[in-house]
Amino acid sequence: MxxxxxxxxxxxxxxxxxxxxxxxxxxxxxxxxxxxxxxxxxxxxxxxxxxxxxxxxxxxxxxxxxxxxxxxxxxxxxxxxxxxxxxxxxxxxxxxxxxxxxxxxxxxxxxxxxxxxxxxxxxxxxxxxxxxxxxxxxxxKLTRQTQGLTQALSGQQFDFLGQSEAMQQVFSLIEKAAVTDANILICGESGTGKELAAHAIHQASLRNDQAFISLDMGAVSNNLFESELFGHKKGAFTDAKSDRIGRFELAHQGSLFLDELGNLPLSQQVKLLAALQNRQISPIGSSQVIDIDIRLICATNDNLAQAVAEGRFRQDLLYRINTVEIRLPPLRERQEDIPLLVNYYLNHFGQKYKRELTVAPSDLNALSRYSWPGNVRELAHAIERAVILSDSSVLDISSVIGNVSNTPATGDLATNSAESTVVDYDTFDLEVIEQRTVRAALKHFQGNVSHAAKALGLTRGAMYRRLDKYGL
The missing domain is CATH 3.40.50.2300 (Response regulator)
Incomplete structure (x- = not known):
């Protein structure tokens, strides 16, 4: 032979x-x-x-x-x-x-x-x-895999915490679904901890000794989706200087987490669906078929059912990815978790920046009353900045997020007179900035959606999608 x-x-x-x-x-x-x-x-x-x-x-x-x-x-x-x-x-x-x-x-x-x-x-x-x-x-191959894994696994990882009834329900659902290979869709507002939940699912699964590979679909340009997911061969396109292993192949026998799935273009959705149905991929520029064995976890802050109705998302793909759907509650719906989270991030960033800090009860109460439109991500960012900027051993949170004690935790902030206190600190989270800008425009035009949309340069349809997205 x-x-x-x-x-x-x-x-x-x-x-x-x-x-x-x-x-x-x-x-x-x-x-x-x-x-x-x-x-x-x-x-x-x-x-x-x-x-x-x-x-x-x-x-x-x-x-x-x-x-x-x-x-x-x-x-x-x-x-x-x-x-x-x-x-x-x-x-x-x-x-x-x-x-x-x-x-x-x-x-x-x-x-x-x-x-x-x-x-x-x-x-x-x-x-x-x-x-x-x-x-x-x-x-x-090992070198390319190592490079791909190094890129895919990079990033800071926090614990997935909560003691509220809402979070206990989430933990219970994760415990039941994780031990299966069912595809899971995690829904929730920006900053609620969808990637942390995905990590928790992987750790509780039978694949926890294999790789957890993630890809933020919102951070990938349209022409690179296929390369990121399926890989490419050297010379397949102008910038393909060497072979690249895609996230599917990197996640073989482990878990693949696709964050912000709603950003996937329709032209790529059919390719993702085919890969999931056939459990096979082909790198760009190659006729080679590669068998893949992954556990798929997806996340979105978009309303995918509405996206299907609007023709922005394939219904058959939605059926494929949400065998089990897990909704993460926003922080304003689990206020009893805020002291736990504050102390956790205070300890974490205290160790990182070599500071020993405590938080005053009055500040902790104020933080618990704050609405946290950016959710856990905003809270972590605020605590980190407070740790850096505090001059004493007691955390001065007011210097970072302003007079939060006057800001309600619930209600329509678009028409609330305390709106100005919510924006009293810097953030680079685009979701938070967009949400606050939409709220401010609605307030300025006294709830007139048409005028607010025109001022923001949006169509009425785009404006209504944002109102639905942020619950306004």
Whole structure:
């Protein structure tokens, strides 16, 4: 039985090409030959496009008549390595100079073969080269996976906390769903801790010893969605300088978390649906099909049912991703959790910035009455800034978020006179900024949606979507 693998023989002597091909074709599935070294690049690319990448190149060291220096061989060796470092090169020459052999190996060749060869010698050298090629390919794959995992796993991770009845219901639902492989959709306002919930699901699942890979769909430009999800091959498009492993492949046998799924364009939704149905992907620029085994967890702050009605989201994809739906309550609906969260983040950021701080009861009461439109993310940000800016051992939270004691925790803030106290600190969370801007516009135009939408540069439809999104 022939061994899987592809060999390219490059020599200007047709007798050498015929002899080597006849010998190696008996043992290996694909053996290509050329007498023109300028065709090496195109043959390698053609083989790669046919999903039969060249593993070994047998390369003559001299192509010009009467040349004996081997410099041509060194030149083409360098070109091959630059094109694809995973290819193993065996150099051939009729002049068995030991110094040339040493220099060839230093330049990146796997071995050196003197012509004429003994068949057993050539077969042994090629077999060793194939073993080397597999090692190089595995190292290359592991390197790409490590780079992808490093990128995918980066970011700060907090605990998923809560003692309120609302959160206990969430924890109970997570406990029941996590031990299955059911697809889960996490819904909730921005900042409610959807990624923390996804981590909790993964940790409670049977896949907790495998990778948890996340992708924020809202942070990926439209033309990169497919590459991020499924990967790409080198040269598949202009900026594809090297192979890239997609998030699906990185998450194989683990969990894949797709945050802000509502941002996925319709053109990509059908590809995601096909991958989930078939449990297979194909990187861009490749006809290779890769089997995938993942547990899918998605999250959104969008109303996907409404998005389906508006034609922005596929109904069949929604059915596929929300076998179990978990809604995370906003912080204003679980005020009894605020002291727990304040103390948790105070301890966390105190350790980070090497500060020992306490919080005054009056400030803790004020924080508990605050509406927290940015939810847990806003609270964590506020505590971190307070830890940094506090001059004493007692946390001065008022210097960060203003006089929160006058801000109600519930009610329509668009018409509340305390609105000005809500915006008394810097935030770079676009969701929070948008929500506050919409509230302010409604207040300014005394609830007139048409006037507020025009002032914000929005259509009435876009304005109503935001009113629904923020519960206004």
């Amino acid at each position: 022939k061994q899987a693998g592809s060999i390219l023989i490059v020599d200007d002597n047709p007798d050498i090409l015929i002899a080597a091909r006849l010998l190696l074709k008996q043992h290996y599935q694909c053996v290509k030959t050329t007498d023109d070294p300028f065709k090496i690049e195109s043959i390698i690319n053609e083989q790669k496009a046919a999903e039969q990448s060249v593993d070994i190149v047998l390369l003559d060291m001299n192509f010009s008549q009467d040349a004996i220096s081997g410099q041509e061989g060194f030149y083409w060796l360098k070109k091959i390595i630059e094109q694809d470092a995973s290819i193993v090169v065996l150099l051939m020459t009729a002049y068995g100079d030991i110094q040339i052999a040493v220099d060839a190996i230093k330049a990146g060749a796997s071995d050196f073969i003197a012509k004429p060869w003994q068949n057993e010698q050539l077969l042994g050298a090629v077999a060793a080269a194939f073993s080397h090629a597999k090692d190089k390919q595995q190292v290359g």
